Amino acid sequence: MxxxxxxxxxxxxxxxxxxxxxxxxxxxxxxxxxxxxxxxHERFKEQLNQFLGVPHTELFVNGHMALExxxxxxxxxxxxxxxxxxxxxxxxxxxxxxxTPVFCDINPEDFTIDVSKLEALITDRxxxxxxxxxxxxxxxxxxxxAIAKKHGLKVFYDAAHAFGxxxxxxxxxxxxDASMFSFHATKVFHSIEGGAVCYxxxxxxxxxxxxxxxxxLSEEVIDGVGANAKMNEFQAAMGxxxxxxxxxxxxxxxxxxxxxxxxxxxxxxxxxxxxxxGLESNYAYFPVIFEEEVFGESRDQVYDRLRxxxxxxxxxxxxxxxxxxxxxxxxSPERTxxxxxxxxxxLTLPLYADLSxxxxxxxxxxxxxxxxxxxxxx
Numbered sequence: 307m308x309x310x311x312x313x314x315x316x317x318x319x320x321x322x323x324x325x326x327x328x329x330x331x332x333x334x335x336x337x338x339x340x341x342x343x344x345x346x347h348e349r350f351k352e353q354l355n356q357f358l359g360v361p362h363t364e365l366f367v368n369g370h371m372a373l374e375x376x377x378x379x380x381x382x383x384x385x386x387x388x389x390x391x392x393x394x395x396x397x398x399x400x401x402x403x404x405x406t407p408v409f410c411d412i413n414p415e416d417f418t419i420d421v422s423k424l425e426a427l428i429t430d431r432x433x434x435x436x437x438x439x440x441x442x443x444x445x446x447x448x449x450x451x452a453i454a455k456k457h458g459l460k461v462f463y464d465a466a467h468a469f470g471x472x473x474x475x476x477x478x479x480x481x482x483d484a485s486m487f488s489f490h491a492t493k494v495f496h497s498i499e500g501g502a503v504c505y506x507x508x509x510x511x512x513x514x515x516x517x518x519x520x521x522x523l524s525e526e527v528i529d530g531v532g533a534n535a536k537m538n539e540f541q542a543a544m545g546x547x548x549x550x551x552x553x554x555x556x557x558x559x560x561x562x563x564x565x566x567x568x569x570x571x572x573x574x575x576x577x578x579x580x581x582x583x584g585l586e587s588n589y590a591y592f593p594v595i596f597e598e599e600v601f602g603e604s605r606d607q608v609y610d611r612l613r614x615x616x617x618x619x620x621x622x623x624x625x626x627x628x629x630x631x632x633x634x635x636x637x638s639p640e641r642t643x644x645x646x647x648x649x650x651x652x653l654t655l656p657l658y659a660d661l662s663x664x665x666x667x668x669x670x671x672x673x674x675x676x677x678x679x680x681x682x683x684x
Contacts, residue, residue, distance in 0.1 A: 316620040318658040319491040322547035330543045346542035359477035360504040364514040369488025369501030371535035373399035376503045379513035384431035389419045390628040391645040392438040396464050397627035409628050411642040416443035434460035439468040442590040447481040469495045472586040479504035494588045497545030558659035559589035565663050569670040575601025592657045605653050622654040
């Protein structure tokens, strides 16, 4: 158990054994090849294709650049239907590409895009749907696929929360035209910073490669206006190391997740994560919905009490992206009422592979402290 004075953060980066990483990167000192699609970069791509069960992967310096570059490479125009219940990167990537995000509300069960509301938002300006797999909860990929095919739309998944998951045996990265994964240090799997786009169309891959590498097609041909969004060799090496340990990491996360469930399940006024049949979870997050009128306290009151005890939970996602100050007056969060309500009730509790079950007990005790006092429990 941690020293009670040492804060427990909402997440903590998993690290491979130091000696393993040192041995992994030792050849870099011999080659002096630090970036520009070197040996580690290419090896990491091959391992990801195999692990994720996808035909093609392109690597990026981070997940946000992967989003931006993929939207541009897909040639999207006009309006894109997406969700406001996501990290602001999703919305920023759309806006920074000169597109208009059209926000679809979420379903109240798993917080992914509400497919029953999708078609009503499609106009002659719609070019794509960009759904988000939230907390590792998979979107209704079958319905989204049917709607997209009916209306001739592209589908690009923000799968930042879903690395390593499979749905009815299929890797999550196989759905849609493309999927983006984030390898940020706070994720289930990371390469310190980093990101990837998994895709089916080889032509899309060529565009992704050019865009992340200044538009360079060959040594003497630059036929596009690109950026510098390449993953370097040290990032790739960390990814290679962490991939070896991913199954073990997910197994540890599962233990923490299940312990939370055992402590909090059945408490009135708390809504806990629901399991989607057919989904092999990565146990990325533990979101709790606090129904104040039943639980007796608001999400914010619980958040403040945890923080006063050195437990740093997170209001994730709050605010909604369509409620951010930078978009004030442009979008209306009231048009997505379910997402707005959930954003004011949700709190993600600390969850990482090395979080002790004793600390989980302590966190749960603090969450339930006021409620226990009211019913005379000790």
